[in-house]
Amino acid sequence: MIIGIPKEVKNRENRVAAVPGGVKIFVDAGHEVLVQRSAGVGAGIPDEKYIASGARIVDTAEEVWGQAELIIKVKEPIAQEFPLMREGLILYTYLHLAAATDLAKELVKRKVTAIAYETIELADGSLPLLTPMSEVAGRMSVQVGAQCLQKHNGGKGVLLGGVPGVKRGRVAIIGGGVVGINAAKMALGLGARVTILDVNPKRLAYLDDVFGSNVDTLMSNPENIANSVQESDLVIGAVLVTGAKAPTLVSRDLVARMEKDSVIVDVAIDQGGCIETIQPTTHDNPTTIEENVVHYGVTNIPGDVPKTSTYALTNVTLQYGLQIANKGLELAMKDSLPLQKGLNVWEGKVVHQAVATAMGAEYHSVQF
Numbered sequence: 001m002i003i004g005i006p007k008e009v010k011n012r013e014n015r016v017a018a019v020p021g022g023v024k025i026f027v028d029a030g031h032e033v034l035v036q037r038s039a040g041v042g043a044g045i046p047d048e049k050y051i052a053s054g055a056r057i058v059d060t061a062e063e064v065w066g067q068a069e070l071i072i073k074v075k076e077p078i079a080q081e082f083p084l085m086r087e088g089l090i091l092y093t094y095l096h097l098a099a100a101t102d103l104a105k106e107l108v109k110r111k112v113t114a115i116a117y118e119t120i121e122l123a124d125g126s127l128p129l130l131t132p133m134s135e136v137a138g139r140m141s142v143q144v145g146a147q148c149l150q151k152h153n154g155g156k157g158v159l160l161g162g163v164p165g166v167k168r169g170r171v172a173i174i175g176g177g178v179v180g181i182n183a184a185k186m187a188l189g190l191g192a193r194v195t196i197l198d199v200n201p202k203r204l205a206y207l208d209d210v211f212g213s214n215v216d217t218l219m220s221n222p223e224n225i226a227n228s229v230q231e232s233d234l235v236i237g238a239v240l241v242t243g244a245k246a247p248t249l250v251s252r253d254l255v256a257r258m259e260k261d262s263v264i265v266d267v268a269i270d271q272g273g274c275i276e277t278i279q280p281t282t283h284d285n286p287t288t289i290e291e292n293v294v295h296y297g298v299t300n301i302p303g304d305v306p307k308t309s310t311y312a313l314t315n316v317t318l319q320y321g322l323q324i325a326n327k328g329l330e331l332a333m334k335d336s337l338p339l340q341k342g343l344n345v346w347e348g349k350v351v352h353q354a355v356a357t358a359m360g361a362e363y364h365s366v367q368f
Contacts, residue, residue, distance in 0.1 A: 001031050001032075001069050001070055001324075001325040001328075002031070002032045002033075002034065002067055002068050002069045002070070003018075003026055003031055003032065003033045003034070003068060003069070003070045003071075003072060003321070003325060004033075004034045004036075004064040004065060004067065004068025004070070004071045004072070005017050005018045005023075005033065005034065005035045005036065005039055005055075005064065005072055005073075006036045006039065006061050006064045006065065006071065006073060006081075007036040007037075007038060007039040007061065008039075008042075008073065008074050008075055008303075009061075009078060009080060009081065010075045010078060010299075010300055010303070011282035011283055011284055011300075012282065012283035012284065012300075012303055012304065013042075013074065013075050013300050013303040014042025014043055014303055014304070014306035014310075015042070015043055015074040015075075015302065015303055015306045015309055015310045015313065016039050016040040016042070016043050016045065016074065016306075016310055017072040017073050017074050017093070017313075017314070017317070018033070018035070018072060018314060018318075019040070019043075019045060019310060019311060019314050020045065020049040020050055020052065020053040020055075021053070022314050022318045023035070023050055023053040023054060023055045024053040024054055025318065025322065026321075026322065026325060027053065027054030027055070028054075029322065029325065029326055031325050032056065033050075033054065033055045033056065034055070034056050034057075034058050034063070034064050034067060034068055035047070035050045035055045035056070035057055035058070035064075036057075036058060036059075036060070036061055036063075036064045037057050037058065037059050040310075042306050043306040043307055043310040044306075044307050045310075061081070061084060062084065065081075065084035065085070065086075065089075066084070068089070069088075069089070069090060070089075070090045070092060070321070070324060070325060071089060071090065071091050071092065071093070072092050072093065072317070072321055073091070073092070073093035073094075074093060074094065074303075074310075074313065075093065075094055075300055075303075076093060076094055076095050076096055076097075076100055076103055077091070077093075077103060077106075078103075079102070082103075082106045082110075085106060085107070085110045085112045086110060086112070087110060087111040087112070088111065088112075088113070089110075089112050089113065090112075090113045090115070090324065090329055091107070091112050091113065091114045091115065092115045092117075092317075092320070092321055092324065093115075093116070093117060094116065094117045094118055094133075094270075095114060095116035095117075095118070095344055096116070096118060096270045096271055097114075097116070097243075097344055097345075097355045097358070097359065098243060098244055098245040098271050098272060098354070098355055098358030098359065099245060099269075099270060099271050099272040099358075101359055104344075104345070104350070104355070104359050104361070107344075107345040108345055108348050108349070108350065108361075109348070111347060111348040112345060113329060113343070113345065113346050113347075114343075114344045114345040114346075115320075115324075115339065115342045115343055115344065116243075116342055116344045116352075116355075117129035117130060117317060117342070118130045118242070118243070118270075119242055119243045119341055119342050119344060119352055119354075119355070120320060120338045120339060120341060120342035121242060121338055121341040121342075122338055123337070127242065128316050128338070129313075129316050129317055129320070129342075130178075130240075131178050131316070132309075132312035132313055132315065132316055133302050133309060133312070133313060134177070134178035134179045134182070134240075134267075135178060135179075135182045135312070136182075136301070136302040136305060136308065136309045136312060137179055137182075137267045137301045137302055138178060138179035138180065138181070138182030138183040138185075138186070138238065138267065139182045139183065139185070139186045140301050140302065140304070140305065141179070141183050141186075141236045141238070141265045141267050141301070142160075142171070142183050142186035142187045142190065142192075142234070142236070142265075143186065144265060144286070144296055144298075144301070145171075145234040145236065145263050145265045145296065146160050146190060146234070148234075148263040148265070148287060148294050148296055149169070149233060149234060149263050149294075153287075153294070154261065154287065154289065154294045155261050155262075155263055155294055156233065156259065156260065156261035156262060156263075157261075158233045160187065160190045160191065160192040160233070160234065161190045161191025161192060162191065168191055168192055168193050169192045169193070169233040169234065170192065170193045170194075170195070170231055170232045170233050170234070171183075171187040171192045171193065171194045171195070171232060171233070171234045171235075171236065172195045172197070172228040172229055172231070172232040172234070172235045172236070173187070173194065173195065173196045173197070173236045173238055174197050174220065174225065174228075174235070174236065174237055174238060174239060174249055174250070174274060175196075175197070175198060175220075175237070175238030175239040175240065175268075175274075176196045176197070176198035176200070176203045176204065176207050176217070176238075177198075177203070177238060177240055179236075179238035179240070179267045180196055180198070180236075180238040181196075181207065181210070183236050183238060183267075184196055184207075184211065184215055187234075188211070188214055188215065192234075194211075194214070194215040194216070195215065195216040195217075195218060195228050195232070196211075196215055196216070196217050196218070197217075197218045197219070197220040197224055197225060197228060198217070198219075198220050199219070199220045201219070204217045204218075204219065220249070225249055225250065225254070226254055226257075229250055229254055229255075229257075229258060230254070230257050230258055230259075232258075232262065233259075233262055233263065234262070234263045234264075234265070235250070235258075235262070235263070235264045235265070235275075236264075236265050236266075236267065237249075237250070237264070237265070237266035237267055237268045237269075237273065237274040237275050237278070238267050238268065239268045239274040240268065240271065241271070241354070242354060243344075243352055243353075243354030243355045243358070244271070244354040244355075244357065244358050245271055245272040245358040246268040246271040246272050246273055246274045247274060248273075248274060248275070248276050249274045249275075250264075250274065250275045250276060250277075251276050252276045252277050252290070252291065255275065255276070255277045255290060255291045255293050256291040256292075258291070258292075258293050260292040260293075261292065261293070261294065262293050262294070263293070263294045263295075263296065264277075264278065264293055264294070264295045264296065265296040266278040266295070266296070266297055267301065269297045269298070269299050270299055273297065275295070277290035277291060277293070277295060278295050278297045279295070279297055280297050280298075280299045281295075281296070281297040281298050281299070282298060282299075283298055283300075283303065283304055286298050320336070320338070320339055320342070323335070323336060323339065324339070330368055333368040334368040340366075340368065343366070346366055349362075349364035349366075350362065350363060350364065351363070351364050351365070351366045
């Protein structure tokens with residue numbers, strides 16, 4: 001199979017979808033790998049390393065998309081890439097279609113086979129291709145939140161860890177999954193007072209076992225959310241419903257009741273966000289102000305630490321990409337239930353129930 005690795009074009013997206021070691025595995029398995037020139041430079045990987053691993057370097061995105069049978073990316077295609085998509089092409093990347101209806105319509109119209117990293121799901125309900133980037137985003141959410149709290153960035157001027165004789169900053173994390181637990185680790189490391197809210201009693205018990213008395217764990221309900229948000233200097237949205245649009249858990253009215261110049265970081269923004277006042281932003285212009293509160297809504301947070309996140313991502317995406325390349329799409333799907341759950345669009349139809357519901361599109365069941 002001919003595999004294409006284009007250079008990412010989203011704002012300050014420095015990750016790349018394959019590293020030289022992964023390229024070599026594809027090549028050794030008999031596949032041809034096309035890498036767009038400079039695709040890995042942002043992650044510290046020069047073209048020469050790809051060449052040494054057996055890749056063929058091509059100059060333009062048009063060459064990669066035009067020749068490849070399987071395109072492996074990091075982030076969802078944006079408008080300038082839509083014309084490059086064609087019928088029969090297999091696209092394997094993060095898609096987040098619940099919050100990207102224009103892209104979903106293009107994939108359907110152009111009859112692209114679209115496999116989403118974020119909906120590949122194991123039997124235990126875990127999301128192996130989302131997990132490492134959730135770990136990165138969760139840890140970075142506190143890092144960027146702490147920076148936003150600095151006065152010159154528009155924040156209230158609070159140091160999360162405080163100093164002796166001065167109270168520490170308060171952090172509320174809505175969602176106790178992978179993002180939430182990693183955000184908590186970082187917030188605790190900085191010395192903040194941390195509250196985690198979740199709807200799952202078993203998850204709360206687990207978090208209580210992990211963190212003990214270092215964090216407060218609360219059932220996620222309207223009263224507890226309202227109290228925690230109003231008391232906090234930094235609120236982190238960390239809610240995920242696989243494939244679906246994130247539920248709105250913090251209303252505009254509640255944001256308006258927060259202390260002036262507090263900070264919200266909504267990691268759920270890829271799926272539409274769980275804060276009513278959040279809007280998608282970029283690394284170039286990462287924050288907006290709503291109701292006198294600083295909002296950080298960057299949709300590709302891990303793209304700013306590409307030397308870490310590229311390797312963390314490709315560690316887990318390679319095996320499924322190799323299955324598709326080695327077996328062909330239909331046999332790979334037949335042999336792998338996780339891959340079947342990753343399939344979002346096929347033959348011009350939306351074939352993932354949660355994605356179809358979020359889009360308001362007709363759902364089509366598919367059997368392999």
